[in-house]
Amino acid sequence: MTSPTPLIGVSRPMLKIKELISHVAQTCLNILITGETGVGKEVVAQSLHAESNRSKNNFIKINCAALPETLLESELYGYEKGAFTGAHKKRSGKFLTADKGVLFLDEIGDMPLTLQSKMLHVLQSGEFSPLGSDQDFKTDVWIIAATNQCLEEKIKDKTFREDLFYRLNIIKIDIPPLRERPEDIPALVEYYLKKYLSEYPKSNAVKPDSQIMERLCTYHWPGNVRQLQNCIKKLMVLNSWDKIFEELPIDANTPETSSSEDRSQAKLAGSGMHSPDYPFDNDSGSRRMKIISEFVDLSTSSEKLFEDISLKKIKKLASDKVEKEVIIFVLEKVGWNRSKAAKILKVSYKTLLYKMSEFNVNPPMN
Numbered sequence: 001m002t003s004p005t006p007l008i009g010v011s012r013p014m015l016k017i018k019e020l021i022s023h024v025a026q027t028c029l030n031i032l033i034t035g036e037t038g039v040g041k042e043v044v045a046q047s048l049h050a051e052s053n054r055s056k057n058n059f060i061k062i063n064c065a066a067l068p069e070t071l072l073e074s075e076l077y078g079y080e081k082g083a084f085t086g087a088h089k090k091r092s093g094k095f096l097t098a099d100k101g102v103l104f105l106d107e108i109g110d111m112p113l114t115l116q117s118k119m120l121h122v123l124q125s126g127e128f129s130p131l132g133s134d135q136d137f138k139t140d141v142w143i144i145a146a147t148n149q150c151l152e153e154k155i156k157d158k159t160f161r162e163d164l165f166y167r168l169n170i171i172k173i174d175i176p177p178l179r180e181r182p183e184d185i186p187a188l189v190e191y192y193l194k195k196y197l198s199e200y201p202k203s204n205a206v207k208p209d210s211q212i213m214e215r216l217c218t219y220h221w222p223g224n225v226r227q228l229q230n231c232i233k234k235l236m237v238l239n240s241w242d243k244i245f246e247e248l249p250i251d252a253n254t255p256e257t258s259s260s261e262d263r264s265q266a267k268l269a270g271s272g273m274h275s276p277d278y279p280f281d282n283d284s285g286s287r288r289m290k291i292i293s294e295f296v297d298l299s300t301s302s303e304k305l306f307e308d309i310s311l312k313k314i315k316k317l318a319s320d321k322v323e324k325e326v327i328i329f330v331l332e333k334v335g336w337n338r339s340k341a342a343k344i345l346k347v348s349y350k351t352l353l354y355k356m357s358e359f360n361v362n363p364p365m366n
């Protein structure tokens with residue numbers, strides 16, 4: 001069994017979601033996870049399972065949009081031999097396989113109405129019967145459902161049962177789109193770069209510099225984390241961030257004629273991040289995370305992050321980084337004349353040589 005993807009995120013909404021997960025994982029109350037496609041609804045469901053006392057038991061997923069009604073019903077509840085044409089032998093359904101574990105109902109908004117009624121009955125009674133059977137089975141599953149649709153709208157349209165909605169929606173976890181939490185982007189980039197570089201060791205892909213990170217943080221990511229993840233995977237083959245950006249769809253709401261800087265600003269403005277209840281505006285938030293990500297591994301869990309973080313260590317890393325750049329800058333200006341550079345930098349010649357060796361600064365080879 002592959003280990004579940006860790007829930008990466010350092011933005012305020014993601015930290016709140018992580019906190020909520022640790023609280024509700026022990027309760028096993030029904031949960032409804034909402035959010036656009038690719039925001040990480042399944043990752044959240046897996047984290048809930050991993051943190052619960054059901055983690056040793058199964059996490060079973062079923063996509064309610066992927067199967068026609070009759071197949072979905074037999075997948076959920078199982079069937080007896082001869083229950084329908086083609087039912088050559090008895091088969092257990094997901095409700096049985098997920099017993100004492102988690103049943104993750106993905107795309108619940110697409111479940112047909114007749115199956116919604118049956119689902120409601122199971123949730124109320126804790127019992128179900130496989131197709132073609134007159135026997136009732138007790139089930140103890142923790143139901144976590146997810147959707148990218150507005151179920152309230154579907155209730156109004158009478159395509160989703162209100163009573164089922166209230167059964168499922170005991171706890172709601174709404175995951176904001178990635179464009180509304182750009183502070184998570186450096187950590188996600190770091191995590192997926194590390195992951196794919198270990199899978200593609202021959203790749204020449206490099207970490208994004210600050211300009212590229214700025215572009216990544218201001219892009220609108222219509223496909224959310226899945227799209228970002230796919231870009232990084234593609235980077236392993238293309239080895240060029242420019243090529244990745246060339247292939248990104250342009251924001252339909254932004255005029256193509258504007259400069260990329262204008263587009264970035266427009267996207268920021270349209271991202272809803274300037275709302276009064278957000279702790280910092282989008283621009284400063286993403287800039288801050290970008291700077292921090294240069295010195296701190298944001299791809300770890302927040303507990304590990306807080307363990308590792310140390311102002312003293314960061315101060316040293318940051319000052320070394322700036323010192324190295326300044327030394328190279330001055331040496332380049334004076335044609336790599338070290339005595340002149342030492343004078344300009346107001347350090348002894350010996351100190352400069354020591355720093356050059358410490359930072360591995362060497363004159364260019366001609």
Ligand SMILES: Nc1ncnc2c1ncn2[C@@H]1O[C@H](COP(=O)(O)OP(=O)(O)OP(=O)(O)O)[C@@H](O)[C@H]1O
Nearest residue numbers: 005006007008036037038039040041042043225226
């Ligand atoms: N916070 C996160 N940390 C790490 N990986 C993430 C995160 N969010 C999403 N991903 C990755 O992005 C991809 C899409 O995530 P996931 O399948 O959970 O999204 P979803 O909201 O369930 O999408 P859909 O609505 O299309 O089913 C996955 O490969 C997942 O591992």
